[in-house]
Amino acid sequence: MVANLADKTSGIDYSALIKNDRVHGKLYYDEDIFQEELEKIWYKQWVYIGHDSEVPNVGDYVTTFIGKQPIIIVRDSNQQVQVFLNRCRHRSNTICEQLKGNVGGFVCAYHGWTYNLEGELKALPLAEGFGDNFNMADFSLVKVPRLGNHRGFLFASLAEQGKSLEAHMGIASENIDRFCDTSPSGKIAVSAGIWKMKIKANWKMWIENSVDLYHAISTHASNAYMAQMMGEKSPTLANKMPASIGHFDKVVLRDLGNGHVEADMRPLRRETGMTYTGDWSDGVPEAAQNAFIEKMEAFHGKQKADDIAIDGPPHTVMFPNLFFMLQDIRWAVPVSVDETWLYYAPTMLVDAPDEINTMRLRRDEGAYGPAGFQLSDDLEVWERNYRGIATRKNEWIMMGRGADMPIITDNDGRPTQADYSEHSIRSQWQHYLKVMQGGS
Ligand code: FES
Ligand SMILES: [Fe+2]
Incomplete structure (x- = not known):
């Protein structure tokens, strides 16, 4: 397949697969295309991750994903919503496997590294063995590079830079406003539970x-x-x-x-x-x-x-x-x-x-x-x-x-x-x- 000259980042000619009135089946089953979607959409664009009402109190958290990357959304000690990559700074274990809960901090199950709600590493077993240059401050949980909140709706981007959330939403933000404005406080809450299901189909x-x-x-x-x-x-x-x-x-x-x-x-x-x-x-x-x-x-x-x-x-x-x-x-x-x-x-x-x-x-x-x-x-x-x-x-x-x-x-x-x-x-x-x- 000849690469589209307009596409500087891929060997796949997407313009040959997407016509005005039809698209090719390959777009739904091709593993390489899926991997490119992760890089170009899920790990680069703004992605919806959850609603701030899911974590109303200090210590409340939910775990979810951006693409395949696990994240934790947590309300920190200052009432701020933080979003961390769910990955221990020691040897990469996820530090939380529950779907949701309330905690004072996160303890990695593998070797016990312990983080507070702000993601700072606060304790670890046998710390002295890591040498004189080991500094716990260098091993905080990693935050998602960009986090935006429009009327409680949390969007994150794993790209350090890119268009703002406002630019991404454009006039579609008015639809979020319309949704919230059906409430007599202008606020909605995701407080009645979430049905989660895995389907055998492309997203x-x-x-x-x-x-x-x-x-x-x-x-x-x-x-x-x-x-x-x-x-x-x-x-x-x-x-x-x-x-x-x-x-x-x-x-x-x-x-x-x-x-x-x-x-x-x-x-x-x-x-x-x-x-x-x-x-x-x-x-x-x-x-x-x-x-x-x-x-x-x-x-x-x-x-x-x-x-x-x-x-x-x-x-x-x-x-x-x-x-x-x-x-x-x-x-x-x-x-x-x-x-x-x-x-x-x-x-x-x-x-x-x-x-x-x-x-x-x-x-x-x-x-x-x-x-x-x-x-x-x-x-x-x-x-x-x-x-x-x-x-x-x-x-x-x-x-x-x-x-x-x-x-x-x-x-x-x-x-x-x-x-x-x-x-x-x-x-x-x-x-x-x-x-x-x-x-x-
Ligand atoms: S991987 Fe988390 S403490 Fe070792
Ligand atoms: Fe339907």
Whole structure:
């Protein structure tokens, strides 16, 4: 294969593998490409790692990964969130294997080197044998080079230098704001647990699917049947079902730049007149609903609270690994070319009445819990998606729905399409192409 002249960093010609309306199967199964993704995306770009509400108190920690590199997110003695590489400075053992907990410090299981919450090496057995020049101050845990926090959402970059988090997010940061602003305190919390699952599929199949409305018609047909059945029982509820899949042609697929893409439900919601709080009316006592509306108006002002109620939360994927899905967030960590960890977290609205947060949690369990009817649909298609790719004939993956339709530029200058277009997926791939050719 002849290397693309535009690609100064690789022998792989990505432009030969990524066309406007199709991409080559190799991009999902090739080990060399996966290794390059680690270097050019996961270890270089900004990556979502967790939410600061997962570590609310001093000593709280969670362990996770950036790509394949293990990290620890911890609240230090000064209430600051620190992110360390999970690697002992002696002979590289991970210093923490628990998913989460609360500690006064970290003790390596191998030879007992002991670090405080600030990552400083504070004690080690038989220290005198390391010689006169040994200085514990030289052996602190290594911090991730760059850490950013946008409204509690923690992003890290393993590159010492590069574009700022603000530049990386661009206008997609407004979608994080929209997500948080559905709370009467402007804050959400990842405090109700996280579902973590490993799927047998390449990570990119997950981000594609997350802004793919086209699949909802088939993969999630049971949603539509359920809405229909509930509608027969309760016409009021039927009117409030956001999953009236037949209306998804009104949803606008927007390229937000830098690989971030949105399925903007606002045109649909504005047309149907459904409201955020109206979604809840059959599940939450009226007093709690009224208390919520009062708090929203007190915090945001009446006009903004009304707008939020109509527009609702976003449906947005931030490249490479964070997905806002109405009332929950999800993120991905690649394990290998053919395996991916998925984290699904219901979010709680800080200061909202308990009944509302309970209802949000029950809804999340019903749709995306271990026995959730929507998650099981998607889990099945992702793994079928990956199994199919093992075939080695006609390897192009077609994503051409809407490729011949006009692209509408919105008021922010962003390209959009509607009508179940695969524009959102094509936008992700065009950004991927740029990054894999050495861009940022
Ligand atoms: S590897 Fe951690 S103390 Fe030896
Ligand atoms: Fe789905």
